[in-house]
Structures are given as C-alpha cells and as structure tokens.
Amino acid sequence: MQRRHLLTLAAAAAASQAPAFADTRPLRLVVPFPPGGATDITGRAISEPLARLLGQPVVVDNKGGAGGSIGMAEVARAAPDGLTLAVATVSTHGVNPAVYKKLPYDPIKDFAPVTELVKAPGVLVVNAGLPVKDYAEFLRYLKANPGKLSYATPGTGTIGHMWGELFKSATGTFMLHIPYRGAGPALNDVVGGQVMVYFDQVAASLPHIQSGKLRALAVSWNKRLEVLPNVPTYGELGLNVCNEPSWFGLVAPAGTPKAAIVRVQEAVVRALKEPAVRERLAAQGLFATGTSPEEFGAEIKSEIEKMQRVSAYAKITLD
16 A cells, blocks of 8 residues: 555656656747857757757757848748747847848747746957056046047947947947957957957857956946956946846747747746756856746837837948
C-alpha cells in the first residue's frame, strides 16, 4: 500500500514537470537578423530550454535584411496557428516604424506580443584619445566646440543613430552624424580614432573599454553595472530620457490563439529563471526579464512613440 502511494506521488511529480500538452510539430522561431549578433544569441539561448519545456522542437530561422523588416514581414504573413514566433527588437518595433515611410508590416496590428526576453544596457563611449576623463568634461567640451566632434553609427535610421540624436536633443549639443554600413566598421573606426564618439550596447564595446582603447562615460541602466562600476548611469547624470536600455522580445502573428501565446509565455518565463540560461545571456551583456503579453505590448507602443519623437526632432526619414 505504501509502495503504491509512493509510485502515485512519483508519477504526479513527473507529470508536473512535463508540458500540459505537447505539439510535436516544429515551432519556427524567426530571427530577423543574421547569425552571430545579439538578436540571434538571444533567440538561440531561449530556443533550447523552450523546446524542452514545451516538449516540442524549436527551429531557429535567420531571415535578415532591411533592418529586420524582411523577417518581420514574413512573420506578419504567417498563419496564426501557434507555430511561428519572432524575436522583436527596438529596431523592428520601435525605430523602423518611426523612420520608414513605408514598412511591409504594421508593428501593432500584424503581431501579438508574447513576452519581453531580455534588456540590454547601452553605453556612451569615446575614443581614449579625446581629452575628457568623464561625462562632465565631455559635455563641457561639446558645448565649447559645437560641431567639432562626430559620432559613428551602423547606419542612418539605426538604433545607434536614434540614441545619438536623443542624446543631442536632451543635452542641447551638436555632433555630426557619420553613418557606416554596419556596426563592425563603425566601432572599428571609433577604436582607431577616425571618429571619436559612439552610442553602443555594452556587450559590444566592453572589450575595448577594458583594453583602454575606449572610455565609457554613461550607461543606460537602473543602477551601475558590475562590469563598469565607475561609470554613472544616465539617470545619475540627470538624463532620464536616455536611461532606457534596448530590449528583445517574442511576438507571434496577429490572430494567434490566446492559449498558444500563454503556453509559450509561461514556458519562456520559466526558462528565463534557469541559472544556465541567465548566465549564458549575461555573458553577452543581456539581462533576462520575462513579462506578460500585455506588459510587452505596452512597451512596444511606448518605444514607437519615443522613436517617433526622436525622428521628428532629427528629421530622420527613410524610403
């Protein structure tokens, strides 16, 4: 009798760890950028535990191009059957809607938000050869030398461009925008001293900060980062409008059944609590979050509104 009771308890415990129901059809996770970047790293970090928790294969599908627009347009057209997801970013669901006259998707109407996955703190860096040791000296230098400094970006209408223009509008300063064809060339020229200023995610610039080639002046986070304990947040410097990090999240095609969205969202939140997942993301400067669909939807709308204000200020429009 006691043995039967123990077996019953064991079976119940096993059942509690298994998916409520399993769908053996593969779940397609579209990453709208090429392999190797932060968006791809985020998607792949969550795909493995998500497959395990759902009891369902998860296939990562990179569909890069046009600032994420190609991949997102494909997801917008996908059947809302619960088998397609995409990693949305500040670029695809904030910057693109604000700067492009025409997009092949509507960031609100064409998608159902699922959850935020991670936040990624940003950093303002300057070449170590610039004669400023901290943010206060940098600001004084800018105001005393309007237009003397330039800032590099991965291209016109990218998140780096928007961060730069947001900073200029918040501080009343002027720097010349130098667009590059990608983050790699832009960062390399700042490290080399051809351009002096760069607005980046911490993860990409950190090795150059640690080597002494770049100097970090401010970060966008709710507190000082452990890896940069001597660098103040924008909030500390009185620039709360610049203190919001970027984010990555999951969306599904509009019309996807609520039950399917909740099933994925709950599994993702569980996955993001796993130490191995959190550590893998943190190693890339990405901090696991996990929110409700409603919270993530509100964040997307807020991001679009913010980027629309920046676009209007800087007169940034793309065909």
